[in-house]
Every structure is written in structure tokens, then in C-alpha cells.
Amino acid sequence: MVAVCDLGDGTISRTEELAKSAIKLHVGLNHSGYLPEFVAITEGKTSDIEIGRxxxxxxxxxxxVDRGYCDYSWYNQV
Structure with a gap:
């Protein structure tokens, strides 16, 4: 995230913030109408398989699912 600040004297400063955050949106679509059936919002570090289970x-x-998660026992359950 880049913050743009007005220093008060007409100059503008760009600073990089140290704290970063992310969210992940897990969406289930109804394919008959392409409308969302469910939506789950989690932290960015939450894996897709955690929610899928x-x-x-x-x-x-x-x-x-992304990021190369492999859980073949869960795949067989789905």
C-alpha cells in the first residue's frame, strides 16, 4: 500500500506503509443462473481448501482451488 501525503507546504510525499493486509473472497456460483449461492470472506492467508472442507x-x-494445494482424500469426498 502506498500512502500519498500532503506536507502542508504544497509538496506531496509518497511513503510505503509497513503493514500490509489482504482478504480472500470465496464465492460459490449457481451455474443455472450464474448467481452467487454463498460468499465467504477470510484473511488473505486462509487457504481455499480450509474453507472448502x-x-x-x-x-x-x-x-x-489455487496455490497447488493437494489433499486427495478431500478431493475424493467432494
């Missing part, structure tokens, strides 16, 4: 997906759902 607590959700119940209807039969025929398409599940996409």
Missing part, C-alpha cells in the same frame, strides 16, 4: 457442495459442483 467446511462447505457442502451439491452433486455436480465444479470446485477450483
Amino acid at each position: 467446511i462447505l457442502q457442495f451439491p452433486q455436480g459442483s465444479i470446485v477450483a
